[in-house]
Amino acid sequence: MGVCYHPSPEEKRTMMTDRVIFVCTIVVAAVYLYATTLIPTLEIGDPLGPKAFPRLLGFCLLLAAAMLFVEMWKDRQTAAAAPAPSGPRDVRHLWILAGVVVWSGLFYAVLERLGYVVASAIYLLALMAWFNRGKWRANVVTAVLFSVSSYALFAKLEVNLPKGILPF
């Protein structure tokens, strides 16, 4: 039974996460309680008023955060060392993600102008050209079929999608 206790990387990681959660909650609760004071009060026969529940909530949250702090304090020896770095992420993955986000942004931007069918067919085609490389015929068929059939299905379900440049 060793006297010195060495925390595992996993324990260090949860310690770090708890710190982040603690700080986030304190900030959110503080902003929330401040915003609660901005709610106008009405002079009508409302026993609680619009502020009571939020106030209760804000204080409960602060209480829970304080309890978390106490638990972290009691466990402090397990996290004496510096926080473990979260594993290195593949840079290529981040680029792919960023690309998908930008392309999706473009899709949203032109959706109402071009209409759902055209925009989503182009959107799908480009994504599949990247993710499912080299299978042109399958990609084109899937992109067109999916956008047309989903549009028809959603029209049936009374989900309104932008028509755009197509007449139907």
Next chain:
Amino acid sequence: MIDALLEGLLLVLQWKAFAFMLLGIALGFWVGLLPGLGGVTTLALMLPFIYAMSPVEGFAFLLGMHSVVATTGDITSVLFGIPGEGTTAATILDGHAMAKKGQAGRALGAALASSLVGALVGALALALAIPVVRPLVLAFGSPELFMIAIVGIAFIASLSAQGARGMLRGFLAGGLGLMVATIGQDPQAGVARYTFDSLYLWSGLDLVPVLIGIFAIPEIVDLIVRGGSIAGEMPGGRLNQGALEGVKDTFRHFWLTIRCSLIGTFIGIMPGLGGAVAQWLAYGHAVQSARTVEEREGFGKGDVRGVLGPGAANNSKEGGALIPTVAFGVPGSSSMAILLGGFFLLGLVPGPDMLTTHLAVTFSMVWTIVLSNVITVVACFLFLNHLARLTVVRGHFLVPVILVLVFIGSYTANNHYGDVVLMLFFGVVGYLMVAGGWPRAPFVLGLVLGKIVENNLYISVARYEFAWLTRPIVLVLLALAVAVILYPLIQARRSRSRSNAHA
């Protein structure tokens, strides 16, 4: 009661509801087989499409999908050794071992038959629970409903993560969910809260974009990064050989299958534990049923009982999980919380109404679970040889299509770009929560229950002032909530003093 039971069946058999159920089954069938895409994600993605449906149609669609996911998920677990769903991981141990021994057909037969038995037990439990809990629920007033929501959040917070700090994390997540729910007009006077003069926030945050963000975006990011195609090797041979033997196994160990179904149902009723726990408890129970040491050592190497146990439990839990969701409006898991969101979209309020005016709708859910599982299992047996081919669709092919669905889902709620931004914001929040091990279920529960909790608190105080706190059921529930909260804290203290004594 019997009338409502029959009416529920007729409601599901109406052609439109039945067609939506078949659509749901087809989706759930496929999603269950695919390892990259989970049932919870799909449930969130499909939520926006039920706006125009009637309550019975909407639930036939959502439940039809949700209740078969674990059935087909078992197939992927057996054939490839990769869980088709998070709730079917336990089936791998013996199911995949059997497949490697050339008994894939027998393992599949056992998994399918036990899934059906499990689903039927769960549905029966739900049907039997309705007359039992009805007097209880009808005796509940606002104070009791307020407290039961608090107990639900307490349970889900303390059980969704380990230890005292885990529980507190859960509580903080639940509290943040409740906070987000207070954005918009207050339920009594209509005073705008936390809208920061933005008209978009005036009516509160729409559930659909938030749910899609929290539950679908992190999974999609994962799919983009990881790919999600099945790399495992398919066992050779015709799969329908020996399938009948697997069905016979189910009846050979019928009581074990029933007991594991009951374990699943019970875990489903308990808020916060969820299907991932049910399968392992059932597996453990199956191992305990071994009488000799040699028998016990056969587990993990292809004992059919190791397939029957989790196979039954991960299906029976759905019926159990619906009991608190429908009767008290307190969902026990993420998927049930999303389903509760579905209630509101369809204009239903869970609780007493579901057991009186809408009793037939509640019974239609029982029938949906029964019918969809019967249809799925029969379809699986008919096409047993072709099932494996369905899993070949690659994750990379899925990503673009799901992205379009994500977009439509968040946009069509109000045809407002604000919803897309909202979805992306909560997508980032959800991703960070997953990365940091912060449980998402309490957050969603708080978000979904927020307005109801506040309303019930308001009515309690308006009607009884603070005397509502002294009502007997409220006191019992309060004690329960305190016990659930204190238990992990006391345990943490004990384990600390023990480790100090050692040091």
